[in-house]
Amino acid sequence: MIFWLIAAAGAALVSLVLLRALWRGAQAPVPARTEHDLQVYRDQLAEVEREVAREVLSEADAARVRTEISRRILAADTSRADAVQPGAGPSKLVMGVIALAMIGGSLALYLQLGAPGYGDLALKDRIAFAQELRENRPTQAAAQAGLPPTPGLADLSPEYAALLKQLRETVAKRPDDIQGQTLLAQNEARVGNFVAAATAQSAVVRIKGAEASVEDVAGYAELLVLAAGGYVSPEAEAVLRAVLARDVENGTARYYWGLMLVQTGRPDQAFKMWDGLLRRGPEDAPWIEPILAQIEPIAEMAGVDYTVPEIGVGALRGPSADDIEAAQDMTPAQRMEMIGSMVDGLSERLATQGGPVEDWSRLISSLGVLGQTDRAQAIYDNALEVFAGDPSALDEIFRAGERASLAQ
Known part of the structure; x- marks a missing residue:
């Protein structure tokens, strides 16, 4: 409520200043066109006196000239008096329309571009808000439930559909078959059934246990994100954290961690992470293209005047x-x-x-x-x-x- 009172008072004050300037401008005297002529006539009178003093002009001739100049001065002075009149002020209707346009237009512009109901958050408050957003975001199950159904076997070629159906049935009978689960994860992902692919990859990580590679776990995190339609859920975050705990430089995990930061209100941190990935490269890394497609607006959100660097310019020289x-x-x-x-x-x-x-x-x-x-x-x-x-x-x-x- 305080914001609206201040905004209304500010708009009213600006309107008042503009209307006052308009009114004063209308009431200001109109400059006389004959002012210059009057000055010329006065100069002519002074010149006549100088001519008389030098005996160039006789007194009789000077008298006739003075009379003519004086007549012209009187005519010009009368004309000036008629011209110097206050201008007509703007009507009350016009002034009301101007005030309404100022106040109403400001309000309409704010409703379109602003955020009614939200104050200007300080940096500390924005960080706190982002943390709250991160802690209370939807779960993996909720995100998956909001997505359209995944493609069925009817959308596949008959041969491939039969093979995939047989693979699903075989894995269902042998849930601890590591090779079957690996193949199922790959094929479900290939047909866009990322929910089933993530489930199969989860089984791969479970079966391998401590022997599961960083790539296995990172692949599971990526499938969770894809299963949620590109959303990084708390469950996906936990898997990404496990990857980074083992390999802090893992490109897949760092890309999706940056995506999570964007989604939870921290584009500043996401920008630094993605910029580091671009500088590290290599150019054919799978995360380079999606970062390039997003990093410029993210940099703008982070308040950075950014130019995309040369890919891999900051990379370490690895062994040849x-x-x-x-x-x-x-x-x-x-x-x-x-x-x-x-x-x-x-x-x-x-x-x-x-x-x-x-x-x-x-x-x-x-x-x-x-x-x-x-x-x-x-x-x-x-x-x-x-x-x-x-x-x-x-x-x-x-x-x-x-x-x-x-x-x-």
């Missing part, structure tokens, strides 16, 4: 084919030396050129694996200063410090 072939014949000490040289190259680049938080996190983790905890601690402390004020980046640095067993 020659490096891998040479490493097969290396002793463990030689392999560690090769890894150390790569880490040194990354450290040098970050020290001289800087880089995204992903590179800092990777360097800290790598130094921890190499046992160089003192060096890792120094870089960790430096990273905390570089990314101060960026909660998302700091969270990633904290996780890298935990993996490297550093003091925090």
